Every structure is written in structure tokens, then in C-alpha cells.
């Protein structure tokens with residue numbers, strides 16, 4: 001197998017295939033190499049309003065009408081009922097104490113519900129990756145990308161502005177050439193060594209993960225959670241459910257096909273005492289410590305083997321160079337906590353697509369790649385700092401709630417600015433380039449990680465509230481809502497138009 005292409009992409013997860021599709025729409029020839037084959041299990045499933053908006057914008061800008069329906073629950077289910085997905089109306093957090101069932105308190109101090117969409121039709125989704133990624137791959141192939149699966153890549157060299165990729169598939173050798181080389185292999189970092197990229201220290205404390213897919217996971221609302229008076233802003237299970245406890249948290253994401261994704265992410269210290277590396281035994285023991293979560297999983301069966309990840313976070317020292325780029329998901333990862341993986345990946349794809357559209361084949365292309373590399377790491381670090389601050393507050397749930405509002409306020413502001421046609425106001429991820437909020441966010445995250453006494457905690461809470469107020473369009477500081485926040489669909493019009 002031989003061939004010369006404009007773009008070589010290594011890794012056919014959602015991001016590699018989507019970039020291949022966009023590059024084809026821009027008239028570039030593309031080879032897409034995959035070490036495995038589809039369909040396959042992949043983790044990373046929960047979207048956010050910003051992720052879906054970015055997906056929609058990509059589909060509109062690059063003429064991808066078949067991708068557009070995937071940006072909303074309603075249109076996805078009508079267009080592609082055979083492609084698995086889950087309904088995500090918001091972010092549900094429940095705080096648990098060991099040995100005690102979850103109990104409602106009048107001030108709802110042990111819960112946080114943040115609505116993301118006002119109704120099911122326009123709601124976000126969880127991507128059932130075996131089918132979602134396969135769908136995108138078929139779209140890329142249909143658009144003319146040459147896809148080669150089950151590859152073993154053995155050589156990556158650069159000769160006169162061309163990359164030469166060599167390896168084998170089913171006993172036969174291949175040699176592909178390309179001008180632009182993209183590492184879309186996610187955390188595998190398939191090209192790190194060949195590109196001279198080194199792993200550096202991420203800004204999050206060391207954490208581990210243990211996860212799988214289940215059938216038969218109960219709904220919390222059928223178990224009477226959260227309980228108490230009032231109707232929650234959305235059905236709490238049609239969401240990304242976060243069970244938070246000191247040292248870690250468990251996610252529960254339901255798909256409409258009866259499968260539920262669940263797993264735990266925890267600090268090294270917690271993971272060691274819980275022996276997460278033992279897999280299913282550790283999972284059972286963990287649930288035994290939290291009665292309400294145990295009840296939710298009573299009778300549930302796993303459908304694929306447990307995966308233990310001994311280190312969740314990673315970061316590289318460089319994300320792009322002349323003629324090459326790592327997708328954001330191959331450059332860094334902090335934690336699943338805030339579903340930041342997809343928006344970061346999609347922001348990166350927007351930048352690379354624009355570079356391919358406007359400057360491919362000119363000297364400006366490498367200049368754009370250098371800027372892309374810098375911003376990719378800057379955004380990843382910002383997300384990591386916030387995740388680190390939240391991990392530091394896992395044992396102080398009221399503080400965790402207030403710190404998480406930094407994320408919700410920034411994410412909602414960015415989404416609203418983009419919807420109002422003012423992406424300049426949104427700037428980089430988490431409003432990092434907002435002249436006041438960007439530095440304020442960084443300062444709050446640093447302060448959250450510093451030792452403090454009771455007065456220091458009060459000061460931190462006040463600083464967080466001041467920072468949230470700078471971009472808050474969702475009434476996140478309204479204490480009368482007692483930790484239940486509806487999706488504020490029309491706030492952006494009031495704010496920007």
C-alpha cells in the first residue's frame with residue numbers, strides 16, 4: 001500500500017474522523033490510520049452546550065448537513081435512531097457521606113442541579129461512542145478519506161516538508177506520504193516519540209479511574225432522590241450524574257439503548273485505599289461505602305470489562321510544530337469532571353480547519369500551527385487548574401458548589417456569546433481571554449489550592465462570587481434558587497443583542 005496525501009491523521013476516534021471529514025470538504029486528500037477497528041468501546045461520552053454548539057458550527061461552516069442533527073437530542077433521534085445516544089438535560093451533583101444514605105436538606109446543601117437545555121428537543125447528549133465514532137468514520141470514508149484500520153505504524157520521518165509514514169497491515173507493508181500530520185490518537189499519543197514531544201507535569205493532582213458500561217442501573221428519581229419539596233429543573237437522571245464524596249466522584253450516564261456508562265475518578269490516595277486496580281471487586285467495595293449509590297447499582301450487570309486507568313491526567317510540553325499538530329485530546333487531559341474533553345477537542349478542530357481552509361500550502365500555515373499549539377496547552381491548563389481546585393474541595397461540598405459555578409458561568413457565557421454572533425466576547429475556553437474573568441478565574445483556582453483558615457475560606461467564597469458575577473447570565477448567584485438552576489435559554493439575548 002502506497003499513497004501521497006495532503007493530510008495524514010493517526011487515530012479514528014470521533015475527533016480524527018471528524019477532522020478527516022472536514023479536511024475532505026475543504027478539498028484536501030486524507031489518509032486516516034487506525035490501529036484497531038470499529039465499532040469499539042471508547043470512554044468520554046458526555047457533551048455540553050458549548051460542545052454541541054461547536055459541532056453545529058463546524059457542520060454549518062463546512063457543509064456537513066448529515067452531521068448537524070447530531071448536535072441535539074431531538075434531531076439526532078429522528079435522523080439516526082440506530083446510533084446510540086443519551087439525553088443530557090444538565091449536570092446533576094449529589095454529595096455523599098460514607099455509610100449514610102443521601103438525604104435532602106432544606107437548603108439543598110448536598111446537591112447541585114444545573115440545567116443545560118430548556119427541553120428534550122434541543123438537549124445535549126451522551127455519545128454512545130461505539131456507534132457514534134463508527135458513524136463519523138463512515139461519513140469520512142464516504143467523503144473520500146482513505147481509511148486503513150488494524151495498522152501498526154513503525155516509522156514516521158520527515159523528508160523535505162513531507163512526512164513519510166511506514167508500517168504494516170495484515171502482514172503487508174504500507175508507505176504513506178503527507179504534508180500535514182495529525183496525532184488524533186487521544187491519550188495513546190501515538191506520535192509523541194516520533195515528533196519529539198515529551199510528557200510534562202499536568203496541573204491536576206494525580207488521579208486514577210475505573211469504569212465500564214452496565215445494564216440495569218436504576219434511576220435516582222425512581223428511588224426518591226433528590227427528594228424534598230419542589231420539582232427539579234429537569235429529570236435528574238437525564239443528565240450527567242456526579243456522585244461526589246471526599247477523595248473522588250462517580251459518574252453515571254444513561255444511553256437510550258439501556259446501557260449506562262459509569263465509573264469513578266479519585267485521587268491517588270483514595271484510589272490506593274479503595275484498591276481501584278482490582279477492578280470489579282474494588283467497584284463493589286466502593287459502592288458498599290455509599291448506600292444510595294449501592295442501591296442505584298443493585299441488580300446492574302456490566303456489559304464490557306472494567307478498565308482501570310492508573311493515571312487519568314496527562315499533558316505534553318508542545319502541541320504543534322512545522323507540519324504537525326496534536327489534537328487537544330492527544331495533548332492533555334485533566335478529568336471527566338466537567339465534560340471539558342469534547343469542547344476542547346472541538347475548539348481545536350475549528351482552529352485546524354480554519355488553518356487548512358485559509359493557509360494550507362503557504363508559509364502562514366506553520367505560523368497558525370504554532371499559535372494553535374500554544375492556545376491548546378493554555379486552554380488545557382486552565383481546565384486543569386479548575387479541576388484541581390474542585391478536587392481540593394471534594395471534602396467541602398458547599399465550596400465545591402461555588403467553585404463549580406466558575407465553570408458554569410464561563411461555559412454559559414461563551415455559549416451565549418457565540419449564539420449571539422459575538423464569539424469575540426467568548427474568546428478562549430472558560431472565558432480565559434475575558435480581560436477581567438480570565439485572571440479572576442486563575443486567581444480563584446490558585447487560592448482554592450492554597451492552605452487557608454475559616455476566614456481565608458470566607459474570602460475565597462467572596463472572590464469566587466465576585467468572579468462569577470463578571471460573566472453570570474444564569475442567575476448562579478441567586479441563593480433563593482437553593483442550588484437548582486434552570487437552563488436560562490433567553491438570557492443571552494438580553495445580554496448581547
Ligand SMILES: Cc1cc2nc3c(=O)[nH]c(=O)nc-3n(C[C@H](O)[C@H](O)[C@H](O)COP(=O)(O)OP(=O)(O)OC[C@H]3O[C@@H](n4cnc5c(N)ncnc54)[C@H](O)[C@@H]3O)c2cc1C
Pocket residue numbers: 010011012013014015016033034035036042043044045046047151153184185186187188189190209211263309312327329330333335336339340341342343345
Ligand atoms: C475516564 C474518562 C472519561 C471521560 N469523560 C469525558 C466526558 O464525559 N466528556 C468529555 O467531553 N470528555 C471526556 N473524556 C475525554 C474524552 O475521552 C476525549 O476527549 C475523547 O475521547 C477524545 O477523542 P479522540 O477521538 O481524540 O480520541 P480517542 O477516542 O481516544 O480515539 C483515539 C483513536 O486512536 C487510535 N489509536 C491509538 N493509538 C494508535 C496508533 N498507534 N495508530 C493508529 N491509531 C491509534 C485508537 O484506537 C482510537 O480509535 C473522558 C476521558 C476519560 C479518560
